[in-house]
Amino acid sequence: MTVGAPARPKFEPHKKFGAWLGRPMTSFHLIISVAALLVTLGLTMVLSASGVHSYDEDGSPWTIFARQVMWTCLGLFACWVALRLPVRFLRRTAFSAFALTIVLITLVLIPGIGHEANGSRGWFVFAGLSMQPSELTKIAFAIWGSHLLATRRMERASLKEMLIPLLPAAVIALALIVAQPDLGQTVSLGIILLALLWFAGLPLKVFVSSLGAVVAAAAVLAVSAGYRSDRVRSWLDPSADAQGSGYQARQAKFALANGGVFGDGLGQGTAKWNYLPNAHNDFIFAIIGEELGFVGAFGLLALFGLFAYTGMRIARRSADPFLRLLTATATMWVIGQVFINVGYVIGLLPVTGIQLPLISAGGTSTATTLFMIGLMANAARHEPEAVAALRAGRDDKMNRLLRLPLPEPYVPTRVEALRDRLRSGSPEPAKKTTRKPARKSTRNPEPARSRAALPAKTRTAKRPTRRAGHHGGASRQDYPDGAQRYGQPAGGPARRPRTLEGQRYG
Numbered sequence: 001m002t003v004g005a006p007a008r009p010k011f012e013p014h015k016k017f018g019a020w021l022g023r024p025m026t027s028f029h030l031i032i033s034v035a036a037l038l039v040t041l042g043l044t045m046v047l048s049a050s051g052v053h054s055y056d057e058d059g060s061p062w063t064i065f066a067r068q069v070m071w072t073c074l075g076l077f078a079c080w081v082a083l084r085l086p087v088r089f090l091r092r093t094a095f096s097a098f099a100l101t102i103v104l105i106t107l108v109l110i111p112g113i114g115h116e117a118n119g120s121r122g123w124f125v126f127a128g129l130s131m132q133p134s135e136l137t138k139i140a141f142a143i144w145g146s147h148l149l150a151t152r153r154m155e156r157a158s159l160k161e162m163l164i165p166l167l168p169a170a171v172i173a174l175a176l177i178v179a180q181p182d183l184g185q186t187v188s189l190g191i192i193l194l195a196l197l198w199f200a201g202l203p204l205k206v207f208v209s210s211l212g213a214v215v216a217a218a219a220v221l222a223v224s225a226g227y228r229s230d231r232v233r234s235w236l237d238p239s240a241d242a243q244g245s246g247y248q249a250r251q252a253k254f255a256l257a258n259g260g261v262f263g264d265g266l267g268q269g270t271a272k273w274n275y276l277p278n279a280h281n282d283f284i285f286a287i288i289g290e291e292l293g294f295v296g297a298f299g300l301l302a303l304f305g306l307f308a309y310t311g312m313r314i315a316r317r318s319a320d321p322f323l324r325l326l327t328a329t330a331t332m333w334v335i336g337q338v339f340i341n342v343g344y345v346i347g348l349l350p351v352t353g354i355q356l357p358l359i360s361a362g363g364t365s366t367a368t369t370l371f372m373i374g375l376m377a378n379a380a381r382h383e384p385e386a387v388a389a390l391r392a393g394r395d396d397k398m399n400r401l402l403r404l405p406l407p408e409p410y411v412p413t414r415v416e417a418l419r420d421r422l423r424s425g426s427p428e429p430a431k432k433t434t435r436k437p438a439r440k441s442t443r444n445p446e447p448a449r450s451r452a453a454l455p456a457k458t459r460t461a462k463r464p465t466r467r468a469g470h471h472g473g474a475s476r477q478d479y480p481d482g483a484q485r486y487g488q489p490a491g492g493p494a495r496r497p498r499t500l501e502g503q504r505y506g
Helices: 013-021 026-058 063-084 087-092 094-107 133-154 159-178 183-199 204-224 226-236 247-259 284-317 321-345 363-381 384-391 397-402 414-424 437-443 456-462
Strands: 115-117 120-126 129-131
Touching: 026 063, 026 284, 026 363, 026 397, 063 363, 087 094, 087 133, 087 321, 094 133, 094 159, 120 133, 129 363, 133 159, 133 183, 133 321, 133 363, 159 183, 159 204, 183 204, 183 321, 204 226, 247 284, 247 321, 284 321, 284 363, 321 363, 363 384
Parallel strands: none
Antiparallel strands: 115 120, 120 129
16 A cells, blocks of 8 residues: 555445435335335236136136236326325325225125125126225225324323224224125234234233234134135144145145245246146245245245335334324234235145235235335335425435425324423423523623613613524524424423334334
């Protein structure tokens, strides 16, 4: 090294990665990127897994894939709409949307209106396209429940006032879904209810009792029909009916075993040749394991792990209690479905029919999941640092490409503002007007003479003049209550993190 030459900076990737994580728009870019990767992988695997079944049903290997592409495009549009929705509009229409979905899942039970498939009357069919209204019920319940609990938590409502609107509404929705009957949707709605109770910070006894009620309802539903009870028995004893109720789970394990570490290659799997029923839907994870191997299956689970991290990151960094609760609940909803689907494919759980989000072939499920991801990305844009960066004019290519409006900063309610002042320990009003003796002695260096004894000109010269601030505004030192004019309580700290008491994240 030449003497006197400046030393080269060390390459420290962990510091650069930490700096990237600290950027204002990192959460937004992460959630969009993970969703794009999952959608791309899902469409690829649906095309690979559905070709044979689609050809047997319709004479074309593209039918199921084309339908999935159509629903994905609809879901991407719904995601874009969710990105543009104002938070106030979401909260204002939350209950109306939930009530509308209750009407829909009631209508679907009427013969002639609802369509029955696989022993469940839970679909509307229009022009050959099926729509499952219970998926809409889950989204509406998550939004309304988050709004209700966040509002009443801020108002310090009693436990009864927080649970009375929420639990009866959940019981009504669960009863209507059980009447279809649909075990998978019942479990999904139960996950949303439990996530709301947990992240809202309600007492543990309420959470445990609700968990017991959901498990009991799922157990009753699991043994209420013959084919579901057969699935439970085949899970408890896989060799009892290997060619009957246990055939599907057994073939899924064979497909995973055939894949090995690196898989047979994309499109080269054999389980989809009518050896594994519903290979493109409930058991698509087995096809991923067979064609992409352990590496591909682990990569998919790592993507969902990154999705979970990003969702909880957004929840922690959000200032709005409603967005915190909604984002955490949506994250647990998606990850809960992943856990159950992968669990019954590998044999750890009984088969429930829950799809793998964004991967399985299912139109309504894909569209509603993308809408919920759009709400999560909207919450990421409303993080305090992101709001400040975007409203300060910092360029963001993704926001410019999607033509998204500027996010509105979070304004706390009057109750929360009062609680902030109490926490900050603001001084009493009398202390604001007291002047320190040292400042008096500095302004009047002759303590022996009173100020009244000075000549008039001297008094005029000694009077401090008010200086004009930038653009005609006054400076902070010119006001006794200058701290309040700058958005913080007088004598309080410069910045205080807004946290919701009793909430749990991660």
